[in-house]
Structure formats: C-alpha cells, structure tokens
Amino acid sequence: MASIALKKLNKSYGALTVVHDIDLEIADKEFIILVGPSGCGKSTTLRMIAGLEEISGGELVIGGDLMNDVPSKDRDIAMVFQNYALYPHMTVYKNMAFGLQLRKAPRDFIDSQVQDAAKILDITHLLNRKPKALSGGQRQRVALGRAMVRNPAVFLLDEPLSNLDAKLRGTMRAEITKLHKRLDATFIYVTHDQIEAMTMADRIVVMKDGHIQQVDTPQNLYDRPVNMFVAGFIGAPQMNMMPSVIERRGDGYFALFDGRELPLPAHFDSSRIAPYEGRELIIGVRPENLHELPPADIAPENLAPFSAVVELAEPMGSEVHLNIVAGGRSFIARVSPRFKAAIGDEVKLVIDTTNMQLFDKETERSILY
C-alpha cells in the first residue's frame, strides 16, 4: 500500500512560510500532479515528501506510517530530478545499480533489475555508456530507470521534462504515462506546464503561493474551476475574463459588458446568481467558446453576438488564435484558419455561454460551485 496523506503540512524558512497547511490524500497507485507557477511551493512539497526538506509542521503519512522523521532512504520512495542528477563518472548500468548496491542487494538481483528496467525503457544499448554521451531524453530515461530498479512504492518526479525540447516532451509524456500503468505505483509529479498536467494526471493539485487552490480531475478542473486563478491557469490559451453587471430579465439573467448582453444559461443555479443581481461579476469565457459562426449544436438562447477589433492573428496551423479588443479589454478567440481577418478589422463573433464561468469580483471565487 502506498497511499499518502499530507495533514496540515507546512514549511517555513524562518519567518517566511512557503507551504501553508497542505491537506491532501493521495490514493495508492494514483498519478497525481502538483501544478502551479514558479514559487508556489510544489517542489518544496515534493521534497518534503521525499525527505529532502525538513517538515516544519503537520504530518506526512505514507502507507499508514508517519514519516516526518524517517530518513529518505527508508521511505520506499524514488525520485527523478529535473536535471537528471546522474553520476557523470559512472556508466548507465552503474548509475542504475548504485541504489541497490548501497542496500547490499545480491549481484544477480541487481543485474536482473537493471536489465529489466533497461528493456522497459529501451536503453539496453546504453548500459555501458556514460551520461555525457547521452542526449537529454536518453538521460531522462536513465534517471527513470534508476528510480524503477528499486521498485519503490512511490515515484516522485520533479519537473522531469522541463529540460527537453517540445517534441521530445510530447514523446516522454506518453512514455511516463505508459510507465505508470505498467509499474502500478503511486506517482507524484511536479510541473509548471499545465499541458503535462492535463494529459497525464488522474488528479491535479493546483497550487498558488503555498496554498492548494483546487484538487480535481483534469476535465473537472477545466470545466468547473473554483476560482479565477485556476480558470486562468488551466487551459491554453487562457480563459477570457470580463467584468459584467448581472441583470434580471423575466425568468432569466443577463451579463452586461460594454453594451453587449450575454444570456446566462438556464441550467445555472438561479439561487447562486440572485444575490449578485445589479452587482458586478467577472465572466469567464474560454477562447474556444468564441465562434466565427453560430454552432449548429448550441441552443440559440445560449448564443450572443460579440463584435471586436482584431489586434493580432496567430496562425497555429489547425486553428488561428485571434487577439481581439472589446470594451478596452483584450480577448483571445480560437477560430478556423479559413476565417480571414486583418489587423484593425472589426469582426463579428458569437459567444457560446453554455460553459461560461462566473466569479465573485472581490473573492475571485466561482459562484457556481
């Protein structure tokens, strides 16, 4: 069993607290990703789990055992670092075998573990080579192999793909996901890349300034962010935010922004919206919900015209990211490459409000969830 529980875990450096009372339950064999901007405390949290940082307060429980004062080597964890941390004077074989050698494992066992891990990672042809001859991706595989040979209950990965180029990152993301399924172990992964988080995780922990903002599955985080930070952090390009005033018309509500009326979907809980009638809210609309033509599968009552001036068009190949300005605010729309718009043109788009998000202006929290 390798379930992990963080109970009011916190870390301080003198008067500066960098991780504030984290409460988190990680199930056995789960792939959980800590994501957030630089300095949010995700790596520090990971290092506390690894035993590389002393825990200032709270409890760390792994497999039902309190681990606060247990040395790293006795925690049945293995870590993969951002810069690989391979021993440069040792061959790949020796790098992978080193941990087991320190534990005085039998030679045959070490050899079989190393060979098995090398076969899984497809690095058998590198076993007698030193790290300086290897590319970044190969080094990363060796670092993974070094963690794998120990058969730990928990793998800790600290931004392992951040030093790789975009194409290789894509390949390695898939490899790590397959590895998780194959090894059937708990993976705790830290990254600042929300694409990695969305594609790999069973659950994502979004952190900011040492606090957990939201813990949920990738799709739920995308569809139901609890605050503006999560809404803006998850999703690329990030969500468009516009201040609006809520007005009631008959049985429905509208959001008024710069003379534009955006109907709030009927499925929104009226009891949550009613307190904000006549007040300002922040409306969040994802770029893919701004269309050049009304989508046929969306009810007309959930569509609203939205005209804006084109500031910049960024062709991405399969789509165009249109940077537009409306009411003095910048927005991004994802439109088809066939949609032709020059800088300065006024374009008439359509907003789909079905998946609109509403945030309290003061607390920045979602009022819908």
Next chain:
Amino acid sequence: MQWLRDMWTKEGPGIPKNAPKKSGLALFADTLAREWWEMVKLNILFILTALFVVTIPAAIVATARVSVTFVEDRNSYLLRDYVEAFIRYFWRATAWGLAFTLAVGVGVFSIATYAATARDNLVLAVPLTIALVATVFIAVVACHLVVLMVMRDLPPPTLLRLATIASVIRPLPALAALAFVAVLWLAHIVFYPVSVFMPATLNFSLGMFAVAFGVHRAAVMVLTLPMATQAHREPHAGDATHI
C-alpha cells in the same frame, strides 16, 4: 567555472539505437577511446599483482577477463571483477602459464640452436622453420586459450582442443594482436626515455585488450561447437552434488 560543470553535465549527441555497428579497427579505436581510463587502471592493477612474479599468469588471465568485457561492451566493476578473476583462475592460470612458458621456451631454444647451425648446414633450415612456425603457433594457441578460459569454464583437454581449433581457423587476428603488442614494446624501447610511462599506463592492458579483441570472434565460434556446450553442461566427475 561553467566550462568545468558543462564538461560533465552538457547534453551529449545521443546514441541512436539503430546506428550501424562499427567493426574492425574502427571498433577497436572506438572502444579504446571510451575505455582508455579503465585500461590505465587495469594496467596499474596488473603491475601491482604481477610484482610477485609467480602471480604473473593469474594477473594475465585476470586482465584478459576484464578485457573481454571491454570487447563485449558489457559493464564491469574493474576492481571487483579483476580480483574475482585473479583468485578464481589462479591455479589454472599458473598451470597453463608454466606449460606454455616451457613450450615457448623450448621453441625459442630450438630456434636459437637451429639458427646458429643453419648458416653452416642449410639442411637445418627445415627444422628451423618448423621450430619457428611451431613456436608462433604455440603463442597463438596461448592467446586463444587465455580468452577461452575466461569466457567459459571447460575441462583442460577441451580448452586446449578448442584453443587449437580456434588458432587454426582464424590465426591472423591473433598474429596481428601479437604484432601490435610487439610494436607497443618496440615503441617503448625506441622512444625511451620519452616513453618511460608507457608500461606503467597502457602497455600491458592495451596489449591484452588487443589480444582479446583479435581472438574474440574465433573464441565465440568455437564455443558454439558441440564439444564446448557438452563439456559445459556435464557435471564435474568428483562433484556429487550435480547428480
């Protein structure tokens, strides 16, 4: 001091899995470039263990053991593997070493004797030639035997038989390796005292690596013969635990 750190941490070119494998001299040079520092350490180990003279045969065989791992591109823990091989093959290496020293000694004596008298009696050129060829052949068999000994545990008669077969089917690579060893020592002598550090750093290990590299293919070929696989599977006569 970025350059110092980069020396160790800078990303390398990568090693493609399906790149065409090098062979021949290119492979020899590539292995030497990769393992040269291990060879220096191996050379020092050889010198230290051969100082007692009676341990020279065991030291040669232990050096051969490590050299075979270089040739086969396998991982080795230098000190551990060397000491293990030294202890394991000590008596066998000493016995074979004495036997081959005697054989080569007789051959050299014969060559010297016939060479001295052949000038006056040309008929003696025949035995001289025979002695020369036999002595060289014994040296080649010795090279194959040493490598075969560390590649598989075999009874002495089988080992000698296989070494002889290997020497007959592929004598030239072993001869080339022996010539390379001769050149190494010749270079040491010719360029002395500039080359004073050659024996201390590379001569012994590089020479043995050249021999292992040269005879390895023949050794692999003869080890697939039925007599090699059968002898490997048969239990020792005196070992009841295998029955």
